[in-house]
Amino acid sequence: MEKVVIIGSGCAGLTAAIYAARASLSPLVLEGREPGGQLTTTTLVENFPGFVDGIDGPALIMNMKAQAQRFGARFEYALVEDLEPADGFVRVKVDGNWLETRTLIVASGASARYMGLPRERELVGHGLTSCATCDGAFYRNVPVCVVGGGDSACEEAIFLTRFASKVYLIHRRDTLRASKVMAQRALSHEKIVPVWESVISEYLTDEAGEMRAVRLCNVKTGGMTEMEVKCVFSAIGHTPNTKPFQGKLDIDAEGYLIQHKGTATNIPGVFAAGDVADHVYRQAITSAGQGCAAALDAERYLADFE
Numbered sequence: 001m002e003k004v005v006i007i008g009s010g011c012a013g014l015t016a017a018i019y020a021a022r023a024s025l026s027p028l029v030l031e032g033r034e035p036g037g038q039l040t041t042t043t044l045v046e047n048f049p050g051f052v053d054g055i056d057g058p059a060l061i062m063n064m065k066a067q068a069q070r071f072g073a074r075f076e077y078a079l080v081e082d083l084e085p086a087d088g089f090v091r092v093k094v095d096g097n098w099l100e101t102r103t104l105i106v107a108s109g110a111s112a113r114y115m116g117l118p119r120e121r122e123l124v125g126h127g128l129t130s131c132a133t134c135d136g137a138f139y140r141n142v143p144v145c146v147v148g149g150g151d152s153a154c155e156e157a158i159f160l161t162r163f164a165s166k167v168y169l170i171h172r173r174d175t176l177r178a179s180k181v182m183a184q185r186a187l188s189h190e191k192i193v194p195v196w197e198s199v200i201s202e203y204l205t206d207e208a209g210e211m212r213a214v215r216l217c218n219v220k221t222g223g224m225t226e227m228e229v230k231c232v233f234s235a236i237g238h239t240p241n242t243k244p245f246q247g248k249l250d251i252d253a254e255g256y257l258i259q260h261k262g263t264a265t266n267i268p269g270v271f272a273a274g275d276v277a278d279h280v281y282r283q284a285i286t287s288a289g290q291g292c293a294a295a296l297d298a299e300r301y302l303a304d305f306e
Helices: 011-022 037-041 057-070 132-138 151-160 180-187 284-305
Strands: 002-007 028-030 074-076 080-085 090-094 097-106 110-112 143-147 166-170 192-195 198-205 211-218 224-228 232-234 238-240 270-272
Touching (some): 011 097, 011 284, 057 074, 132 151, 143 151, 151 180, 166 198
Parallel strands (some): 028 074, 143 166
Antiparallel strands (some): 080 090, 198 211
């Protein structure tokens, strides 16, 4: 019987592991198929407190993991398939086998949606990203583009006007899906140029492998054009990694876990932290904060249980 099992090894999961381990709870962290989460695909992180000159995303994750291990956290490369509540504990199905734990922290994160084009994975962090707040400042005085037509796409485009020389807003339709206020705010900005009825068909890179331009396809005419941009910001949504928990944990209309009180879910002893429950902020520091809160909630739950 484990005291604390943590699903996920991004900022939320690792922070939860640090706090739980320092509380002598010997947490078991199940890392999943993508250990480290989205930060492992980020090059330089400049907005995480404490690093004056920034830090590489993978280095930040490795430091957090080493810190958790220092206090006694254990790690396994394992994939969670299911969970079910029991009398005073939770059963978790991991790689075909069931393990039992008094508390469970779900920090499985969310995956950014991209266009599904060739070489996308290798371009993430090299001119392809899903976070303007994280990466916008790297693209000062150069043209960039945002793909999407909802509120998030408009918000990203508006934010990027602080840095970029021009922001192309690429949408497959001839009107935005965003709210009228948000759409008007974006379209009235002098730096934002809408590109209607178009999709990206190909990423074009320079000799160093960095984004140089995109090839656009007009969805009505089929015509192809090339547009010079130094970064593509994908704003077509995120997919929370909640598949194993559907039908067990409360999930909202967008697929995110619902936190009822603090980080608690609808199952006693099960807590949610980070991007799997947060579709508003999606920052490394907010995920870390939620990981801390979930570990404290789990610790208090165990104290009350005992």
